[in-house]
Amino acid sequence: MSQHALHEGWVLRAVPGPQVPPEIADRAVPATVPGCVHTDLLAADLIADPYLDDNETRLAWIGRTDWVYETTFAWQPGDDDRVDLVCAGLDTVATVTLNGTEVGRTENQHRGYRFDVGPLLHPGANTLTVRFDSAYRYAEAHRDRLGDRPNAYPEPFHFIRKVACNFGWDWGPTVVTAGIWQEIGLHAWSTARLATVRPLVTVDGDTGTVELHVEVERAAETPVTLRATVAGATGEVTVPAGERTAVLTLTVRDPERWWPRGYGEQALHQLDVTLCAADGRTLDAWSRRVGFRSVRLDTAPDAHGSAFVLHVNDVPVFVKGINWIPDDAFPNRVTRDRLAQRFRQAADANINLLRIWGGGRYESDDFYELADEAGLLVQQDFLFACAAYPEEEPFRSEIEAEAREQVTRLAAHPSLVLWTGNNENIWGWHDWDWQEPLAGRTWGRGYYLELLPAIVGELDPSRPYWPGSPWSGSEDLHPNDPAHGTMHIWDVWNDDDYTKYREYVPRFVAEFGYQAPPTYATLRRSISDEPLAHDSPGMAHHQKAIDGDLKLQRGLDAHLPVPADFDDWHYLTQLNQARAIQLGVEHFRSHRPVCMGTIVWQLNDCWPVTSWAAVDGDGRRKPLWYALRRAYADRLLTVQPRDGGLAVVAVNETGEAWRGPATVTRLTLTGEPRAKTSVELDVPAYSSVVLPLPAELARPDEARRELLVAEAGDTAERALWFFAEDREIDWPAADLDASVEPGDSGQRVRVTARSVLRDLALFPDRLDPSAQVDQALVTLLPGESVSFTVRADRPLDPTALTTRPVLRCVNDIREGAR
Template sequence: MSRRTLLHEGWTLRAEPGPAVPPEIAGTAVPASVPGCVHTDLLAAGLIPDPYLDDNENRLTWIGRTDWVYETTFAGQPGDDERVDLVCAGLDTVATVTLNGVEVGRTENQHRSYRFDVRALLRPDGNTLAVRFDSPYRYAEAHRDRLGDRPNAYPEPFHFIRKTACNFGWDWGPTLVTAGIWRDIGLHAWSTARLASVRPIVTVADDVGRVELHVQVERAGDEPLTVRAAVAGVTADVAVPAGERTAVVTLTVADPALWWPIGYGDQPRYDLDVTLHGADGRELDAAARRIGFRSVRLDTTPDAHGTPFTLHVNDVPVFVKGVNWIPDDAFPNRVTRERLAERFGQAAGANVNLLRVWGGGRYESDDFYDLADETGLLVQQDFLFACAAYPEEEPFRTEVEAEAREQVTRLAGHPSLVLWTGNNENIWGWHDWDWQEPLAGRTWGRGYYLDLLPAIVGELDPTVPYWPGSPWSGSEDVHPNDPAHGTTHIWDVWNTDDYTRYRDYVPRFVAEFGYQAPPAYATLRRALSDDPLTHDSPGMAHHQKAADGDGKLRRGLDAHLPPPADFDDWHYLTQLNQARAIQLGVEHFRSHRPVCTGTVVWQLNDCWPVTSWSAIDGDGRRKPLWYALRRAYADRLLTVQPRDGGLALVAVNETDRAWSGPATVTRLALTGEPRAKTSVDLDVPAYSSVVLALPAELARPDDGRAELLVADAGDTAERALWFFAEDRDVRWPAAQWDATVEPVDGGRRVRVTARTVLRDLTLFPDRLDPAAQVDRALVTLLPGESATFTVHAPGPLDADALTRRPVLRCVNDLV
């Protein structure tokens, strides 16, 4: 039987001499963590400041322009194995590997694994293993100079190296160009043969599940072999004749339990075990994984509205309630399974059903996809190309093909994986971002997205649909970002237009749209030493990476909300405006179901403390946007929408049961006095929506600055509100409330009773304890109504502070 030994202990790290290396680091060897990276090792050794704090990032740019050497020693490997391979699951990025002073291999792709035969170099006693990482900048700039520059979104050469693009900075991320042994490294000792790859193609039809298991073996000899596979109590053997290196094992499972997306059913999985046996029956190698039975198809059949983009799982159309996923930390070794589980729980808690792994990041860990399978969160996986014209010349084409083949093979069989996407915004960029003239006919990636990558997916995992880009219309004859065809990105909102412009779109599928806000107050105070802290103080400005980001936040506030008097007001109102923008967009798009069949909000998470489009900030805290998403993505949504010059009540039902029952819509004065009212009977079939026009006496207020609509369907959905004027123009009464605080297990219960209308009442307990969280936010109360907030905190909280600003806020407390 083969033996695997991890080599994670005893590593040191040192910088190679160079003019950029600080004197206190030059010539110094520090302990290194493997898996890990240079930045985290230097930070642990106390040699650099935390790159996430203040503007420390600016003082660490030399790291990406320096060569680094990792080194360890280990004992010999006793035994008579025919092969001993050094297996490197992930090297970041331009590496030269030596064992006992002999070079065994070179790498230049972070997104691949590598294997080197080192048996002849191993000594019985001390072995020295070294990995030298060349500067990513030097490598990328050399290829840029050789091949000719190509346009991209940022003044960095990230498209000339197969490495996480956002390492080089983004409009939400720091420029921290890493190097290191970022995934497992170890020895694999084996004889006769080993399992080189195991690729399950899982299908289900007519209540029969089928696993077509494609196996590749690597041989040290030519004897006959046997591959044995087992799943759900079904076992099959296939002979691999002498000299052959591939086999296909087919397993048929009667009436398997189907795997469903979250909200549509359960997520049963089955253990798939594979063993390789020699001619004498002895076991040589083994592999195990978990699979799920489900079917996926993408409907893009043209219709009266254009070209749809509808995902079907087990023949049920799924309205995608998605979020974009970026790397959860600039340093991947810090993203543990526990941290991923927390993020997945936060996504599911916001009623999200799909994560899009964005193409400027990385192919995520096995834990990521396993957790997606476990929780029922669908995964749309981009190939790693983003916001740039990518060269197709060597060595890049060979590297791209190798990484794509490895990753499609690795991820085959994960039931959560339902879509491969060729790139992020590159086809759109070629059309609209003034690329064509500077490219002057040079390659830019088209051959990857429209030829190479679809061929690889079609060959290696035809069960998962492929789409050439995000956005993409479905045809080179139609503009790639045409909202009527395929997928679209909406970025004129945020960049140039007010968020009410979302209502001008009736897209088929919105793959990106977003709006910014700062992170939680506790996150800011941990990361920034600004005193005083203002919207444009030095730390705030450094942690705002978007072009004119602060100006765009101000423009959004000016259009909707009262002017902030101080930083506390600004912080609350910008977070509120983000939540309102995305809630408006999502509710509008969902109200046009089934013409629109999905929304993927930019973005769920952050990789450091920053003002960004995220719902979860860089310290893992929920912004008000998270609570707005939870409402807007609810399975049953009640929303008031402008339609045909009037207003309509739209009920959206994303469940497998009809939604029936009474609903009321009332026009009220801000004082709570009714002005007009109507009752309707909801009858919304499963997976559909109903639009009910409202009478004119409801849609036309007597005094738009002092009235609102309230739509209520009892306990079957959260009530919907419609205000006839922007908050800045509403004649708000000064906020008045009564509040009580009582202890509960693990925290406090805060009950607020409104004496006046209270608009978007929100509690910010992290201002009292950074670990404190609250269960709800953005609650609007009419006079006499009450709301209860449960605050979870590890320690005591000041009861008085919990019930006044800046902890307890509403819009009209600015009056």
């Protein structure tokens, strides 16, 4: 057995057509494999960067062009029985030719392909050609053949098995890619090979089980032996001549368990599988790390409707989740190191679950391996989003093959805990005026409620399947019913103020989000507008949401002072995003255990854009990230409206009881106490306690000049409640002392408040794009201090670090520049 990668020597050509620019027609462009047309043209300096300004609009011709990749490679035949061309990922409508002979055609980006090419290879130079037909032409032809179906955008993404958001989204660019986007190479083998290996890993009490399902592809009908080892357990089974499947069960006593982050360690065990010939020769081998853990989904009826609770190792887990989209529109840019950085950002924000959204892609092996290591749970959508999908051929067969391949590929990963049938399509069928234009045509129901659950039930019964996000557990219920299953909350962003989150007590929120622009350094890199304004041309192009700017303005008008300039607008819109999501998360967490999960939209961006992300398209943390870290803390103290008054809610997401003194004080903005109470917290592990506040605390004398401060002992837990909106509060002028000192890990900016300082934040990326700060959005009372640590590639100017627009708080808006 041998592998021969075919990643070198590729060139790329556009097939002639009237849309192809003359400087690219008939030009051979060096191609990177794995890669795609856009990044190859960009590397050759033949196109402008589609992420900058409005360049994207001038590059639409790429998706409507046919492209040819070609390479020549040397080959010397051996004594192998078979030589296969293995294509891990082709994007998307491809014709593969070797030495002038067509070996196969593909039309699914989400599958791999294998072709027997041994008879076509000859000694010396061989030529491999892959032609990619326009994804648009393919999709539009199937749309015209089958009849159009509704979707969220005027693009035909639901008529091709390709990354849907390539066709543009309300946060993403329209960059319809083509190319050899995953590994490609030759695989020479003899007698037999491991076609698929599917370990189902379970644990019950003190017994761990690996049920190993193997498919064997044969070049010879002779007996072969399958051997496996894991965690000290070994086993083997003979696969008789003529047989192509085998099951081998390994039992492990008292296995060290794998836990989600925050609940225990992430114990991983090497599983090694070998296939041997009758004479003992190793024919093929496969290995992965697996984890022993149980997972189940509790959806039992109760007094509030029906539950949606994820149990790992029989412990109910409150999901502190976030949605994941492709981290770049061009996947060859997403390295393991880049994924590891995102995972650190997620874990550092106290997130414990990533939901891979159904308009993107099944992620790389690196993604799931890193999730296993980090203890980040993964909810995996099948790839359907925001559209009515045809169930006719060739789509049904493609989707079945795709689902079987991906379920088999991902079965080994302990981080994967839930399969989901689609994103918003069942909801769309109910509420988005689809039924009349569909006129009885297929829309995907058969996938979500029949085909996919059957495949998961057959291939991966160790994990739960849920037909959609949102979904309420039954076709007899509205799919977005907050009392049952999962729900999405988008009326807040689209139509209402974010305080409306408090009107919902859902069982599980799988999507809710609020927008803000990216960091200033990201804006300045990607947009050349002068002057930069919220509605300048580049800013407008990088705002893809319908009426996005108007919705941002509505949010500002409801809560915050009027911005005097772009710097104010940038700070306040980012602050409003952070406050909206913090309010939502704290409200939902305060209703534990009725609500047992929140998945914020979204962690990341795929390019520089105004969006719902906590980490922008250049990988920089927005203020939302810091608010999430606070709202998702294992121990949360929060003030919440309850029964016409106010209550302090203590939420304990740890395995130990939270006990200790807490105080709640009503203060003036100048720090003078008006009323105070003390309580003893006693919050059991994995639970919450609601402590109603007496009326003298909950009712201010002067709403515009007072606040509540709740503090829990020496744990540094603090919660604030303001009785009026910022735009109504009589903020004093921001009065502070600030100093900058060098430190071992960067510059230390110490701020001491002489007045109340509301949501104090540092934005050092305005001075250096490499600069980061350790915390943000800190409210100080008079006399209090905070230290910020700023890290950058070079020391930053102390005066600039401590003045507007780098150092900001809400009450300097009224004051103007200090």
